[in-house]
Amino acid sequence: MSVANIQPSPNRWLTEKQVExxxxxxxxxxxxxRFxxxxxxxxxxGARLVRYSxxxxxxYMLARQIDPIN
Structure with a gap:
């Protein structure tokens, strides 16, 4: 699946593990x-709960996409 085809949910929050x-x-x-x-x-x-949009x-991924030269 291409990164360009991913449709993110605007209200979905990911854990560190999911981001990894x-x-x-x-x-x-x-x-x-983060530090x-x-x-x-x-x-x-709260004090410990961290989430990523x-x-x-x-x-972030789309900004780093490299298109091959045809």
Whole structure:
């Protein structure tokens, strides 16, 4: 499936594990990026609960898409 064909749900929130599965970015890297305030945007609910917007993940992936030269 092409990244361009993915239709994100605007109200769907993903866990670190789900983001790792979709992007290949490890959970430890996601944690380091949050600590350094870099990387993907996220929402922190309460003291520990972290979620990522599915729409933002798709936008991130599309921004890094490389089209082959024909």
């Amino acid at each position: 599965e979709r992007t290949g970015i490890s959970r430890s890297t996601l944690q380091k990026q 350094n305030r870099t990387g993907l945007p996220y929402v922190k609910v 599915e729409a933002e993940i798709v936008k």
